[in-house]
Amino acid sequence: MLTRIDHIGIACFDLDRTVEFYRATYGFEVFHSEVNEEQGVREAMLKINETSDGGASYLQLLEPTREDSAVGKWLAKNGEGVHHIAFGTADVDGDAADIRDKGVRVLYDQPRIGSMGSRITFLHPKDCHGVLTELVTSAPVESPEH
Secondary structure: OEEEEEEEEEEOOOHHHHHHHHHHHHOOOEEEEEEEOOOOEEEEEEEEEEOOOOOEEEEEEEEEOOOOOHHHHHHHHHOOEEEEEEEEEOOHHHHHHHHHHOOOOEOOOOOEEOHHHOEEEEEOHHHOOOOOEEEEEOOOOOOOOO
16 A cells, blocks of 8 residues: 655756755755666655655655666656656555556566665556656664664
8 A cells, every 4th residue: 555655756967956956945955865876876865754654755856877777868858857756655566566457567577676775666657647656665764773
């Protein structure tokens, strides 16, 4: 069952400049940043709020590290802007299977590793009224050692 909006992915040409805009304009700070070599992006996660299921909602800013990445191709065609919406779920495998059974194309046969160690898959935008949709199961939160 989908429990929240996990994040909204925004494609940008210059990650540092875009982060600065969101910091200066809205006061959002970078919660996490990483390079995902498999997907060819450098990203920053800006935490917006905590959620009742123990997760959080973020803006995910994405700068391609190579032109042939999915985000690089998307930017070349569309320019900067909203790239996708991601819904949080406790069971990305089960929810992806249920959605596939309803006739929606799931882009990965098996979920892949996403931001902050999450497990992700995407739904085809042509089956989701033009919206690239991601399903995300957050990585378990490690409890602090005593």
